[in-house]
Amino acid sequence: MTHEHIVTTDENKKRIDKLLSEINPEASRSQIQTWITKEHVFVNDELVKANYKCHTDDKITWSIPEVEPLKIEAENIPLSIIYEDSDVIVVNKPRGMVVHPSAGHRSGSLVNALLYHCNDLSGINGVERPGIVHRIDKDTSGLLVVAKNDSAHTNLAEQLSSKEIERKYIAIVHGEISHETGMIDAPIGRDPKDRQKMGIVDDGKPAITHFYVISRYDDYTHVECQLETGRTHQIRVHMRYIGHPLVGDPKYGPRKTMDINGQALHAKVLGFTHPRTKEWVHFEVEPPTYFNEVLTTIEKMY
Template sequence: MTVYVVEEQNSKKRIDKLLSDINPDQSRSQVQDWISKGLVTVNGNVVKANHKCHLGDKVEWSIPEVQPLEIEAENIPLDVVYEDSDVIVVNKPKGMVVHPSVGHPNGTLVNALLYHCDDLSGINGVERPGIVHRIDKDTSGLLVAAKNDVAHKRLADQLSNKTIERRYEALVHGVIEHDTGMIDAPIGRDPKDRQRMGIVENGRNAITHFRVIKRYQKYTHVECQLETGRTHQIRVHMRYIGFPLVGDPKYGPRKTLDTNGQALHAKVLGFKHPKTNEELYFEVEPPAYFNDLLGTLDL
């Protein structure tokens, strides 16, 4: 059990912000997860993440030790788009989980990277070696991993500073009338369903830009550009404005096209090389299923 008595400089600070400041090696989302599980109390009471602390409050938290998974290197084919001694860029297939978890101990991108690479950064621990950012299991496309801690930190800084370019192609339900748009709505854990994300008042800032590529009778082919990178951001934002992704089992309608998961592809990835500062730009076309699906739609 760790105890902290709130000092004047931290008075009126949100409890999630306070704890993430006290625990700099933990992300704010991780701290919010602790709070949601009742592992944090203020003056003996369980609180919400937006609770404001006051001078003299007694904050207590007890975090169980994470039992590290035994991660095995697996000879899984990788579509390597670019690789050097600092970074590796891969085109992840639809259906592949990025990092191991209790439900997915093997067959992940991390298992494949451990076999393919001699070394990966250790900043995110043994469960997520090299992983700077992630894309969902059923989202295909570009992802960069770091081979050392210096590269990892510099790429993470670019993510934080919103200088990494990430553009996606998606197919959504409904016909979007505007050619372009911006969605600015905070994203956080859905209070009614902890397995989902949603637009919540005290969520994290999230901005998505979209552009219509082509309209069909009942669907729209769009390009989405991320300004921030929240969990399920495009899926949540497009649902929020009334145009959920085709095939999305979590945020889409029950009646949708059979795509085995959301029709979403990370097409473009651009960033500065963490060592040379060279501008790198990569683009991969959507997988065959995506283009085949577009070919079946009526204009």
């Protein structure tokens, strides 16, 4: 399918790759540069380079190339399974593992491990994300529920949408939070200045995070965060927004933070209504060793 756009006066002198990234918010700027390199983009019926500066009334035409599906291989990777039946699997995802394969992570994902463990995952999210109802970041550890059939998947997705699933995280953040509790209500979307990040943007999707202070230190706070919505990087973006970025966060943290190979964030609590029995099920797992070591290090500072 071919798309068309006429450059407006406000868009005059804007780079073609930047303009197309604004028109196609679901595509990263690097993806758009690949479209240009592979000759999927034309300006006034001529090929251009990614640094081409548009002119008012230029006619841009482009086609979005079909994504070649990844071949997902089952891999014998150990899994920490907290609960399993014929409908769902609840896993404690280790830190450093991505949830599903992508162009940069074709193997070693939770999906690769799940496919080895069982062959009855739901197909609603396609071959690349079988069973995946929700995600947590690569360097975030903790609880995830995976659907083993489409009926369970649909039910869990509806619970997510209606905010019925309980999800509580613990985190270590920079700065001493003075309030015992708080709610952050700020919309999240792609950061217009950096397409690889999320940010607080006026036209973003609604996002609400509740936080509760567990313990305070002179320059750090140990908090529990409860998600009301589940936007990409929500806790990391929201805590940065209120001036308390997560310790170790390479994307949203301060320049000077602890080098702990990722953010100090753990999905500790997960609760939902079982899709078949309709009974409320609740799971809780303690954080990995590194998390408590960070707290110990902080305690020794004072």
